[in-house]
Structure formats: structure tokens, C-alpha cells
Amino acid sequence: MDLNRYSRQTVFQQIGADGQRKLLDSKVAIVGLGALGTVIANNLCRSGVGFLRLIDRDYVELSNLQRQTLYDEKDASEQMPKAVAAYNHLTKVNSEITLVPIVTDVNSSNIEDLIKDVDLVLDGSDNLEVRFLINEACHKYKIPWIYGGAIGSTGMTMNILYGESPCFRCFCPIATTTGSSETCSTAGVLNMITGIIASVESSEAIKILIGSPEVRKDVFYVDIWDFSSQTIEIRKDPNCPTCAQSHYEYLGQLKGSYSMGLCGRDSIQIVPGMPVSIDFAHLAEKLNKAGEVSFNRFMLSFDDGYRCFNLFPDGRAIIKNVKDESAAKSVYSEYIGL
Template sequence: MTGKERYKRQITFEGIGEAGQKKLSEARVCIIGTGALGTIIANSLCRSGVGFLRLVDRDYIEETNLQRQTLFTEWDASENRPKAIAAADHLSKVNSEVQIEPIVDDANASNIERLIKDADLILDGVDNFETRFLINEACHKHKIRWIYGGAAASGGATMNFLQEDDAPCFRCLMPEMPEPGAYPTCNTAGVVNPITGIIASYETAEALKILTGAESVSRRYLAVDVWDNLSEYIDIEKNPDCPVCAHRRYETLDSPFSSYAAALCGQDSWQIVPENRRAADFDALSARLGRLGEVKTSKFLLRFRGDGVSFKLFPDGRAMIDEVKDEVAARKIYAEYIGQ
């Protein structure tokens, strides 16, 4: 299969043409979060012939993801495969010309700069504002353009952050990070798949425009609600006192990294990331935990269920603790079953 034939329809489109297609083939894009938004973005950019895609996701696939996360199958869910790996496997069969790098990890202050530094563009598929604050700061620091996208219930929003001198950054749009619990979650608000498809498609369209140098790149905030039949474009001004884009203070990025816990959107789960990341000894843990309940291991994770406790442990020591109400309960299980 020749590239020229594959991309014939979009090369014919005057907005892209031969020159635009060449730029796409040379572009490097990092998609952080390969859930509902990220799978649609990755699918479209892969089919469009973006030369390099880095797919970053900390999570594994569950049955409840299948309603909207378009690259995954029932088998992926039954095996609890990591999202980044499953997405990369699928896309490598769609377009073998694209170089795809899956990364199963949490994007956090210790690794975000490494994840984004060699990319031309970052696309947001994450489910929390903490990571978006980090992406915003890292992208501003390294002058890398990024596209925000978020969706819940029947509504969503997207905006480009282009690192232009007079343009706002995400912190101008959202001056303070909401406290955990201070905004609805996927659990409480739900989500219908047309809105994730629409927001992801807008993000993809803006990505294609940015990467090909189109003049029509949007500089406005777009909110859409598919149940209320509305699309609203809003102007966002740069905050002259913004800590990030006015004063270059990167408070989230520069905060010392330590062990932390995070509630996972759409699940009754908490992620525990230990301060010292080191390879988990699956064999030793399997032998110990096997006396307490059912243990299944693959090269991607160890699953434990028993004694009223359920969790998944990744090879780097990161764990997802299921069916717990709060961080304290999650940390207790981590300490008792996995160890410090």
C-alpha cells in the first residue's frame, strides 16, 4: 500500500494538499490520555498519516469504557489490558507507516517534560485538571502548542493554546485548580458518546490545521452540548497577572514529586503512585497474595481479588485500588497488600 494512494482523499482537499501531507508525515504528536477523547484523536491522526504518535495512559481497560472508547474490544476489557498498549496494537494494524510509542504511565511532574519535549503538538485526552495544569506549564516552558479538550454528560469544550505572546494559557481560562471533589465526576455526571466524538474531532481538526500551518486555527474557546443543540464560541483574554504565561512561575511542575494518590474519573478506584518507582516483583507477590485470594499476572499487570480487596499493580509499582471510598483506604490496602 503506497502512502500517496492511502491519503489521496485528504491530499485532494485543498486545505491539506501534497505539502500539508508531507508536514503531517514529519510531525510528532503526543496524546496524553487514551480514553474516550484520546482513542478517537489517535485513530484519526493515525489514519491521517501523522508520522509519530506517542500514546500515554496510566489506566487499563474495563467494560464500562467500551461504550465510548473506540479502539478497544471486549477481549481487551476481559484482560484488563493497558489502554496505551491496546490502542497502539490496534492502530499499528490500521496504519503501519505511523511510528507509535505506547507509554503505560501516569503523566506527572516527574515525567511530563520528558513526555512532551520532542513533540510538535500535545493533545489532551485526560480526565482531570491536575494533569492539565501540568501540561499547560510544561508546554509553556518548552513553547510547545497544546489542545485542551474535556467532555462530560452531553457537553464538552476545547481550546488551542498556541504559545503566542499575547495569547492566553489554560491558567488564564482556569485561574485556580479545583479541589478534588469540587467538580462533578464521570461517575456522577455520566457521558454520552456523541459528545466525546465531537470534542475529539474538533481537537483532531485543530491538530491537522496546526500541523499543516493553516491560517484558520481557532483561538477561541468552544463549548458544545449535543442534548441542548448548542455550540458557543467565547473569547478568552490573556490574564496580565497569570502566574504561568505572564510570570513564568510553574508551581505544579516545580512542586517536589512525592508519593501521591488520585481518584480515577468514572471508577470507584484510586491510583497510588509510590515515591520510589521500582520494579515490582510479580513472582514474589503472587506467591504471597495467592494465599489471600485470586492472583492473575500478565507482563502488563498483576490483578488481585480476595478478602474484600481488589487491585491492579503495574510493573513500576503503581497501583489502582478498586472499590475504595478515599485515599486513606486506598493507601491502607497498598501498604498491607503490596508493601511500601
């Protein structure tokens, strides 16, 4: 293969022609093609990673365009699945690599098939449940993966290297109570921070794929608004259910939400897999920034003129005006969390 198109990478000594060949021989899965995933996919496609599996459950919407760099207004007006829109764009950028778009909701029933044949998994997802699933599946198949997350002007990323570093569960021992953490829909997110975090994920990806000794093992955190950054050393939890005990709680569907269409209504019900307790007053305070909220002790209702749902204290939600379960799950994770 002619490596000339990658000349700016091959002259970079730490990669070189050997490294470039390793990249071309590599297989990567990108889970989630939002603000992080689009930047990662773009970087790795142009860098010549030979195989990219592009996975996302969602459709392109106008509000995505502020930060999801592979999409345009036409994709939004046509409500193109993000995986397909990303494929259409990237295949024009690099036709010499293999790009496989997959429109699916990543869950415990399909995660293993999506990742078990790749060399590396990159997290571009927006929720903890998927990250715990990736963490367990990657541990089971001894595959490295890279976590990334961003909100507001802050972001962080961490490499999870099988047998060499703490896992995501060591770093984040338990899923936070649903509704208790901010999401990008309630706190916003700047495209510059998602660009930085995704680019750090991408450069770590390249280091891992070429076998660089300079792969990071700590958490990198940055806030671009107050211009602070730090690296945080994480210790391996000797009792970690995942990396110490190989006890997979999410993979086995012991935990994890499920959803179903509600008969005769244009609504989808989402039920969290573990019992949660939602503080409506706290959640309402956050959601107030995004739309109309009202609640009593039995139910919280939200409407921004477009997204509309009713939420119960145990985490069960009915998402209205959605076409399918994937769209309902997106609303749930964007506005309610987890």
C-alpha cells in the same frame, strides 16, 4: 513516500500534498487514551501524522467500551493497558507511521520527557492536575497543546498556542476544590459528545501541524442534548503565573498529589498535593448515583461492589482492592475529582 493512501486529504485543498508531507513529518503526544484520546489517536493515525506517542496509566475495563473506541471485550477481559491496546489496534490501521505506547502515570517527574520533543500535545486526560502540568510543560518548551473535556452531553475544547493565545491557566485560574466538580463517573458522558470534541481537537491539530492560518483561538463549547453551541473569547490574564510570569507551580512538584501502597493491605493511599476541603454531603449526593455511600464527619465510604474507597476531609483517600498506584489514581480522579 506514496501519498496515495491519503488521497482524500491531499485533494482537500487546505491540506494538499504539502500539508500531508508536513503531517507525516510531525510528532504528537496524546496524553490519556480514554474517550477523547482514543478518537484523537484514531483520527491522527489515519490522517498520517508520522509519530504518535500514546500515553495512558490505565487498564481497559468493560465500562470503557461505551465510548473508548479503540478497545474491545477481549482487551477488557485481559485488562490490557490502554496504551498497549491502542497501539495493537492502530498499528494494523497504519503501519507506515511510528506509534509509541507508553504506560505511565503522567506527573511532574516525567511530563517534560514525554512532551519536549514533540510538535504538539493533545489532551485526552480526565483531570485538572494533568492539564495544569501539560500547560506548564508546554509553555516551558514553547509547544502548542489542545485542551479538551466532556461530561454528560457537553464538551469544550481550546487551543493553547505559545505566545499567541491565552493559556489554560488564564482560562481556568485555579483547580476547583477536590470533590466539588462532577466527573464522568458521577454525571455520565455520551460517546457522541466525546466523539465531537475529540474530532474538533483532531482537526485543530491538523491545522496547527500544517501551519494553517485558520487555527482557532477561542473556546468552543457544545451541548448535544439541547443542541446549543458557542465560542467563548478568552482574555490573556496579565498576571497569569504560567504564561505571564513563567512561574511553574505544578512542574516543580510544589503542587500535585502523590500515592503510596499501604503495607500489608490491598490498598493504595492517595494524598493531594495541596490542602483541600471536601464537602462530604455534596460529594455523597453525587456518588449516590454510582454506588453505596455513607459518611460521618471524619470519613466518607463508598462501595459500588467493585470500586471501594474511604475518603478523609482533607482529600486523603484509601482506595481498596486495587493492584497498583495507577489504578488507585484512576479511581480517585473518576469518583472524587481533580
